Structure formats: structure tokens, C-alpha cells
Amino acid sequence: MPILSTLLCFFCLWWPISVSADEFGVVVKSAEMKLQGDSYVLAAEFDYQLSMRAKEALENGIPLYWVVQVKVLQHRDMLWNKTLVEGSIRYKIQYHALLNMYRIKNEYTSEVTNFSTLAAALDSMSKVRNFSVIDKAALASDQHYFAAVQVKLDRDSLPLPLRPTAYVSPQWFLSSAWYVWSLTN
Amino acid sequence: MVFIQRLVCMVPDKLKPPIGVSIFILFALILLSLQLMSSATQESSELSAMYSWLLLVNALGSVVLLGLVGANIYSLARHTKRREAGSRLTARMVSLFVVLALAPAAIVFYFSMQFLHQGIDSWFNVEIDRAMEDALELSQASLDQRMRWHLRQAEQLAEKLRNSSETLATLELENLRELAEASEMTLFSRQGRIIASSSIDPGDILPSLPDEHTWLQLRQNGDYVALAPVRDDELMIRVIVSVKTKDPQYLQVLYPVPVRIADLADSVEFAFVRYQEMNFLRNSLKLSFSLALSLVLLMSLLAAIWVAFISIRNIIAPVKELVKGTQAVASGHYDQIVPVLAQDDLGFLVESFNDMTQRIARAHDETRLAGLEVENQRAYLETILANLTAGVISFDANYKIRTANQAAYRIFHIHVNHFIGRSLLELVTDYSELAEPLKSIQRLLEQADDIWQQRIAFLGSNGRQELLCRGTPLFSQEGSRVGAVVVFDDVTDLIQAQKNAAWGEVARRLAHEIKNPLTPIQLSAERLQHKLADKLEAGDAEMLQRSTRTIVQQVEAMKEMVDDFSEYAKPSKKQTVSIDLSALVQEVLALYMARPGVKFKTAYEAGRLMIKGDPVSLRQVLHNLVKNALEAIDVQGVIEIGVHRVQKNNADFIEITFYDDGPGIKEEQMEKIFEPYVTTKAKGTGLGLAIVKKIIEEHGGAIWVDASRRLPEMADVSQSSGSRCDKVGAGFIIQLPACNFEQL
Secondary structure (H helix, E strand, O other): OHHHHHHHHHHHHHHHHHHHOOOOEEEEEEEEEEEEOOEEEEEEEEEEEOOHHHHHHHHOOOOEEEEEEEEEEEOOOOOOOEEEEEEEEEEEEEEEOOOOEEEEEEOOOOEEEEEOOHHHHHHHHOEEEEEEEEEHHHOOOOOOEEEEEEEEEOHHHOOHHHHHHHHHOHHHOOOOOOEEEEEOO | OHHHHHHHHHOOOOOOHHHHHHHHHHHHHHHHHHHHHHHHOOOOOHHHHHHHHHHHHHHHHHHHHHHHHHHHHHHHHHHHHOOOOOHHHHHHHHHHHHHHHHHHHHHHHHHHHHHHHHHHHHHOOHHHHHHHHHHHHHHHHHHHHHHHHHHHHHHHHHHHHOOOOHHHHHHHHHHHHHHHOOOEEEEEEOOOOEEEEEEOOOOOOOOOOOOHHHHHHHHHHOEEEEEEEEOOOEEEEEEEEEEOOOOOEEEEEEEEOOHHHHHHHHHHHHHHHHHHHHHHHHHHHHHHHHHHHHHHHHHHHHHHHHHHHHHHHHHHHHHHHHHHHHHHHHOOOOOOOOOOOOOOHHHHHHHHHHHHHHHHHHHHHHHHHHHHHHHHHHHHHHHHHHHOOOEEEEEEOOOEEEEEOHHHHHHHOOOHHHHOOOEHHHHHHHOHHHHHHHHHHHHHHHHOOOOEEEEEEEEEOOEEEEEEEEEEEEEOOOOOEEEEEEEEEEOHHHHHHHHHHHHHHHHHHHHHHHHHHHHHHHHHHHHHHHHHOOOOOHHHHHHHHHHHHHHHHHHHHHHHHHHHHHHHHOOOOOOOEEEEHHHHHHHHHHOOOOOOOEEEEEEEOOOOOEEEEOHHHHHHHHHHHHHHHHHHHOOOEEEEEEEEEEEEOOEEEEEEEEEEOOOOOOHHHHOOOOOOOOOOOOOOOOOHHHHHHHHHHHOOOEEEEOHHHOOHHHHHHHHHHOOOOOOOOEEEEEEEEEOOHHHO
């Protein structure tokens, strides 16, 4: 079966790369909800560590899309948690060869920033401040609420040929886990 | 539509249309999904967002198809292992199909992969690589040159501003900006405070501020120049130089990049990035194309194999049915009708098979009926044979018994049936008393080449028996001897009856012919004596009287003898009544008990031993036998008499046994002892036993000499010594049909 052997070969090629390095991915360092006026705003800090493969892709002009997702959940005793609100900030990071710069675009605010180093660019993405999530009025005082935040690499926005690899190779498993904390009203 | 029609036509019964339709739908879905995936591979396509889903769906489809094919292969393997009808043919056809489908597919796949890889690789080469990098470098160099020029220009401007106060500077800035054809010019204090600013756009109040990174570089180097997109992605050259005043200041000048150069740089960058991206994605591209190609091929192959399974199964179905039908016919079930699944060559074959089985069934039925008929005939013949009074024994070519009927048993008292396959001589060892007739028959069988007839007399368990045997050797059509048939009849009674009839006739004639002249003879003699006695002299008269007396006495004796004869000849007048035989025997014996020197030993079976008969005749039988015995023992002796019930040929008989210890019966007399005028005694007519036998036979019974009591050596001794030998004894056995109680 030529097809099977081909597939098998591809998997064999990826596998060693995938298991070697594991010092990459996004980690949510801290996250909290602050009451600002009538609404809760998110303040969070992340740590971006790109894998070799991701860096390589970035340097070759492939844009990476990151989504900071935030959710507020209401705890329910008998049923599953109810999602009250969901919000997201989408960043695009791309390398510009002509200018030798990393450009970050916040698609939520349409703000574009250029950085001469990747570290500076990633650093600029690592802080979220004053992102309004939910109105205070939406939360009842007698209920228990959770907030959850996650940074996700949007693999579906990768160029198509890269996608099959991105779904199976740990080099592309860069999204952070959900960071959940209790929301005190 | 043609495809679906063909699919539905192909599977008329076994695979119902819904399944055919569902196969078609499945195929359509597979094709659609593959087509979508193929379209999605184009980057520009809107479907690209669905690429992963399509990939998943197709992979799942492949797995499902793989499962279907796997299940089919498993079931086929099981059927083949169990050697089910048609399974091996299916296996062969499927493997042939798979090989035929796989070989070209593999070739196409291999070359497609080759072309794909080579095609993608051909997009990239060192020259283009170099050219791209050179183009980018050229753009960068061109921009660098412009930046350096602008830096010098800015430094000159800063020089001009060196001696100006802050207020003056504000005024001068506008002029300088216009002079330098800059789009924006800003003067910052060392702390980053805006001292003065001038922009080409009057509405633009807030100048573009340098970021921290720029400040850092500025403080390190003293100046700063960079190409940066400022607002709306417009490419600008940002130059910051220090103004060497007392209080150091910084002058930021934003020079627009000429539109043409900006466009060209953009274009070069776009192309470079695109090329870089493609180069980077080269392997991924190959992989994703290969994946798509492999999936398409895999699904097509699997689907083709699956449909092959279904269609081959349908093609094989009639063959399978035929094989089953053939097996059924082979095991004797001729009522098999194989369903006709299609009107094609196989259908025709099936119809012909059905025709054939029906014909075979008919032929088989006819054969069975004929066999039944033959069997009935045989049974009928056997019944006739069994009920024949004549015994029939057939022999094979080696004179071994093949069949024997019931009458053979009745005559020989041997279950000849039990000796099938053995020769007559083998019976001799078991039944020595039949040695004589069996040997005779065997000899005749072996010698005779034609029909033979022989009368064979022997001493059976019921006394002397006479057989009339007729034998026929059997020949095959070719003339070789295949066996023989012997028919024999017990003619003892017949011959006896003939003898009796002859003797009766003789007696009657004798009585008539002799008795009639006796009276005139007697009367004439008496008259002679009466008339002549007085006329003769004393001596003559006495002689006359003596002679006359002799004549009268002899005539009397002759009369008596003739009476005896007529008595024997005439049928006894029987008055049939029920008689208790033991009582009758006791009654008769009572008359002889007083005889001195004779001892009677009697043994009666308990119960009433009833027969039907004429008491007078039976008394005469007993008297005759007792007298016979008494005469035999002469002066002193023992007479043993027994009466008991016996069973013979499923009938009850009362048996009277009579034994004396007299001289016995000589062998040569044994056969004729019951005939008239046979006697061993000095006096007597010799009619006693003849009458006894006649009466017994008239009562449906039998009498014979018990040969077992006869000791041959003793008989020989008696013969050699002359007249008699004591204590040999004679025995008679009488059997009379018993009268059952219900007949009373």
C-alpha cells in the first residue's frame, strides 16, 4: 500500500521533532478581573515562547494569529457551568523583511505596532490591560462566578499546506491551557 | 444516473434498491468531499477554512470504507475456511480485481507523486532565490541611501536650528520643513517634550512620537534613522538628530518615501515574502498535496474494492445457489429449485439446472416406484413361497444356501433361514439325525445336470419321514451354473394313506371273497359229518369227526381273521366327545393291574389333559398297545406309561409314551411295524399296531417308534443271538391334538 507507507513516512519524520523540545508554548502568568467603574476589566500577563518551527515560519514571513480568549462562567450546582460572556482579542504578528521588523496588529483595536526584535514584539503582546469583559450589573451577588483566560494560536489561519502538520505536530501546540480563577463580586 | 441504474440492475433481489441508492449517495458524498478538499487546497478558496474538517471527514470516510472492506474480507475468509459454496470463486475474483485495480493505481500514484514533488521543487531554484534576495537588498540599499541622505539633510537642518531659541525655532521649523520637503518636523526637548512641530497636514496637531526603543537607540547613538510605517501604513523615513544647543534638543524629521519607490519596495517585499513563505512551506505543500492525493486514491480504491465485493457477491450468488443445489442433488434431495436471480447466461444455467433436477427427480421417482413394484412382487413371491406346504431351498453356484422358506422348517424342524450362506453339509454337523437326507440332497445337487426327482426316507424326530425331493439346477443365459432349487415335500402321510387305502381294499375284497365261501364250507362239513357219521365205521367216523372239526375250527379261525380285516378296513365310527386322556389311560390300565409279574410305572401331568375323540376307538388303541407290551415282556417286566402336554409347531398336543422292557423292535422292522401283517410274534394277525395307527391318524394324531430308546448294539446282539434280547425295550410315542379349554 503506497498510500499508507507514505503517510507513515510523514508521521515518522515529524515525530522526532515533536518530542525533542518542549520548552515552548504560552503560559498565563497572571490574570485578574478588576472592577473599573461599572464593569470588570481583564488584566493579564502571558509568556510567549515560540517553538523552533513557529519562529522559522514567522521569519519566513508567515503571519501568526494569536487569540486571547476570556470567559466568565456562572457556577451551577446541578447543571454544567453557564457561560455568561465571552470575549477575545486577536493579534497578528508578522515579520517584514524589507524593514527587518516584527509588526503586531491588534485586530480588536486595529492598532499596529512595529518592533525591531521578536522579543519586544512578543513582550508587547504579553500584557493585556483594561479589557472590558462584563458589566457589574450582569453578576448577581449571591452567585458564584469563574473567569477563564486562554491564549490560543489560531492554527486555522495558518497557510493551508501547514495546517495538517500543525494539527499533529507538537511544535505547533502553542496554545496555553485555560487559566481559571474564582471571581469575587 | 446511468451508474445508479446499472447499480440497481446489477443487484435486483439480494441488494434492494435502497442499498443501491445509498451506495450511490455514499459515492457522491465521497466525490463531493474529495472535490471540496481539492478546491480547498487552493489558498484563495473560501473552502480553505473548512480544509481541516474536510480532511477529517475524508479520513473518517476512509476508515469507514476500510472497516467495510475489512468486514467483507473477514467474512470471506471465514466462508472460505468453512469451504462454503462459492466462497473460493469469490475470493479468487476479488483478489483478481484487487490486483487489477491496485496495479495501475499504484503506478499512477507513484508517478503522480514523482511529478508532484518534482513540480513543486521546480518552482524553487538557487537563481530565483538569489534574485529575490538581491531584489530585497537592492530595495533596502536604495532606501538606505535615501535614509543616509535624509540623515545628512536633517543634520544640516539641526545645525541651522542650533542657534535659534525655542520661540524662533517654532517659526523656523515651518520654513525648514518646506525647504526639506519633509512631511513632518518636530523638535523635542531632551526629556521628550515637544517644543515645536510642523506638519504637511495642517489638521495633524499631534506629531508622530518616537517609541521607547527609538529613544534608547537615540541616546546611545546620538541620532536615529529608520524606515517605518507611520499611520495608515504609510512608509516614512524617520530621522532624529540632536540639536547641539545649550539645552540639548532633538529634531525629528519624517520624510515621505516617494510613492513610486514605496510601491516598488512594497512589491519587492511582497514577492520576497511570498517566495520565502513558499520556500518554507515547500515540504508542507508536498505533504498536503500528497495527503490529498493519497486520500483520493485510498478512498477510490477502497470504494472500488467494496463495490467489487458487493457486485462479485451478486454475480456469484447464482453460482453459489447452483453449488448448493448440486450438493443437495448429490445428497439425494431432488426437490431443489434454485431461484433464478437474473435473465443472463447464469440465469439460463440455473434454469437448465432446475430442469435437470426436475427430470432427475422424476426419473428417481419412477425408479423408486419400479423398485417398490419389484419389492412388492418379491414380497408377494416370498409370501407364496413361505406359505407353500412344500419346502423350497435355493442354492448358489457353490451350493451354499441362499433362501429357504417356512415349510423347510416345518419339514426338517431346522431354521434353515439361519444357515444362509452355508452348505447343507455344515448343517449335518449340527443336526446329525438329518445327515442322511441332507447328504443325499447334496450329492444329487452336485451330480445332477437336469431336473431330478428322488424319494428320500429318513428317521426324523417324529419318526420315519419320507420326502419327495425335486431339484432343478439353475443356469445363466450364458449357460454357466448359477445355483439350484430344491423343492421337497413330506409325503410320509400321503404314502401311508395310499398304503392304508390299498390295505383296506385288500381287506374288504378278502372279506368278501373269502368270507362268503366259508359258511357253505362250514355248513357242508357239518352236514357231511351229520350225514355220514352213522354210516361209517367207528374208525372212519372218528376220522371224519376229527377232520370235520378241523375244517370247522379253521373256518372259524378264517372267519375271525376276515372279521379282523374288515374291522381294519372299515372306517371307525367316531363319536367325538371330550376325553380326559389321563383318566382314560388309568381306566384301561386298571384292567391289567392284576397281572402277576408285570409292574406299571405311570406318570401323569397334573391337570386335565383333554382331547376330542371317540372313547371306544381310543380304548382299543390303549388295549392294543398294552396287550402288545404284555406280549413283548412275556412273563415279567416293567411297562412305563406317561401322559403329558407338549407343544409343537405352535400347537398343543397330548403325548402318551409307552415303554416296555421287552426284546425291542428290530431295525428292519422299524419302518414297517405299523403295516398290516407285520408281527414278530408267533400268533396274531399283525393288525394290532396297524389299527392303532389308523385310529390315531383318524384322530389327527401321530404314532411312531421312539428310536431313541433303541440301542443299536443291543439290537445287533439280539439279531446275532437269534430271537430276543432282554431289557432292550420298545417305545411308542403317540401325539394327539390337545383340546383347549375354550374349545370345551
